[in-house]
Amino acid sequence: MGNLIFYGSDTVELAKKYGTPLYIMSEDYIADRCREIRENFLEKYDNTMAVYASKAFLTREMAKIVKREGLGMDVVSGGELYTALNAGFPMDKIVFHGNNKLADEIEMAVKNDVGRIVVDNIYELDLIEDIASKYNKKANILFRVSPGVDAHTHKYIQTGQVDSKFGIPLNENIIHVAVRKAMNCKHIELSGFHFHIGSQIHENEGYVLAIKKMVELMKELKDKVGFVTKELNTGGGYGIHYRDDENRKNVAFFTDAIMNTLEEECCKYSLHRPLVIIEPGRWIVGEAGITLYTVGAIKEIPGVRTYISVDGGMTDNPRPSLYQAKYDAVIANKIGEKPVKKVTVAGKCCESGDILIWDLEVPEIESGDILAVLATGAYNYSMSSNYNRNPRPAVVMISKGSDRLIVKRESYEDMIRNEI
Known part of the structure; x- marks a missing residue:
């Protein structure tokens, strides 16, 4: 007792x-999860990057811990970006998300040279081009796409299905047009794509299916548009233990499936494997x-x-x-x-x-x-x-x-x- x-x-x-x-909050637990990511993903596979999805939990102290542990950070608002800035987080390791970024948020990102802006729609692409032109800078972007994968989780935290507020559909008349437009922008460098199929996921089949669809897209764009994908951000969403019927999987359960599938699919289509980014958040701090x-x-x-x-x-x-x-x-x-x-x-x-x-x-x-x-x-x-x-x-x-x-x-x- x-x-x-x-x-x-x-x-x-x-x-x-x-x-x-x-x-x-246990700093020791957080450090253990970051170490697992380093050992089982970053050091296991070359040309990889892991960023902490800060929307799960962010304070200045948390930003400093993530920096110390060698991970990048995913932010989704001006407030999260400001917190990272205030904590002295390296801006080149920031990935900036959001389906409706405000002009002043994009301006903050461009002025501070964030590593990647994940673009959700054509409206935002035009906004970034205008702001980057104003500061005579070149913004590095990824397009967020909807891979059409229904993850097995609550409908409020599914994000990869076709009917979603997030991302550009994998429709040739939409995504091909968007890529061509980005390639013609003077102040934008399109590096690749991002997808996120949902949160609190305990299976890896959804990631495998999404990777296969993304490699098909990479092949299409190379052949029809002349675009070579340099980066592929596979999102996060790895589930944790809340009750007896849910158990946290090791990060390798997800990342091995992602990397093995990507290697196989790229080999099948004679494509160079791009830089792979993962974005665990809940899995690190939950x-x-x-x-x-x-x-x-x-x-x-x-x-x-x-x-x-x-x-x-x-x-x-x-x-x-x-x-x-x-x-x-x-x-x-x-x-x-x-x-x-x-x-x-x-x-x-x-x-x-x-x-x-x-x-x-x-x-x-x-x-x-x-x-x-x-x-x-x-x-x-x-x-x-x-x-x-x-x-x-x-x-x-x-x-x-x-x-x-x-x-x-x-x-x-x-x-x-x-x-x-």
């Missing part, structure tokens, strides 16, 4: 020190994080359900409300005690849908207990909000038993700072 120890740190003591709700809450009200409805309410909810973890994401949790101050009942964990927001976990097995529980929700490192802090005027939690980074605050807890004054 005792407290939950998370990568060498006593979570109950962290809750006392920093308060709850509280995001905890299981590196937990969120601590304090149990408040306990409501028993005889013969129906027991609700336990915590001091956070959909403001710090909107994923269960958005797309029925499932999490596991433990009572951090009662580790080892036998589960005796099922409870439903409710958030404090004024919404019936603010439920974090249904039917969680717990020991005898009481107000004041500390609940630790597991695998919250990805898309929790980054998607948090001030709904119901709830301040965002603090973020603490732990490493080898030590802890440091990397994001202060918001105050009420912080929330009204920009109001007039």
Whole structure:
């Protein structure tokens, strides 16, 4: 019997020190995942690049860790790019995504010489050409395409199917025209293509199918347009463990399938294998994080359900409300005690849908207990909000038993700072 120890740190003591709700991130876990990428992808295959998909979790401290670990970074907004800039991240290792980049965001990218801009549509291509011309620079771009692959995941996080807001369809009358147009731009260098089939994927067949389609496109464009693909960004989306029915695969499970298929297909069509980029995000940070809450009200409805309410909810973890994401949790101050009942964990927001976990097995529980929700490192802090005027939690980074605050807890004054 005792407290939950998370990568060498006593979570109950962290809750006392920093308060709850509280995001905890393990730097050791993040470093381990980055090392696995280096050993099983970057060092295993030549002409490769790995970039961290920062939308999963980004702070200045996280940017510095990614830089130290030798990975590049994928950003999708001016705010993410600004954070990387502020943290001293090398701009040549930035990949800038987004289906509707604003002119000032593109201008920031062009002025700071980001490594690659992933272009989602012809409108954006024209915008980049105009801005790059203004600064007399040449922007390196990739076209994002929709490979027409339906990944096995929730429909809200599928992105590679034909009917998607992302990317250019693999239709000769569209993609060939776009490539010709880019080749004729004076201030744009088209290097290749990008695809992303979805998120939280546990199979590699979708990547294999997408690679085959992309190599067919590479062959078509070489023969009909004279374009040689130098880079192929295969996206990310590798799944992690949230509940018992989901297990994180090693990065090689995905990357070996991608690389072997690409080598075979390029050989079949007598094509030179391009630089290959991967973009893991959730896979690097998802299981590196937990969120601590304090149990408040306990409501028993005889013969129906027991609700336990915590001091956070959909403001710090909107994923269960958005797309029925499932999490596991433990009572951090009662580790080892036998589960005796099922409870439903409710958030404090004024919404019936603010439920974090249904039917969680717990020991005898009481107000004041500390609940630790597991695998919250990805898309929790980054998607948090001030709904119901709830301040965002603090973020603490732990490493080898030590802890440091990397994001202060918001105050009420912080929330009204920009109001007039």
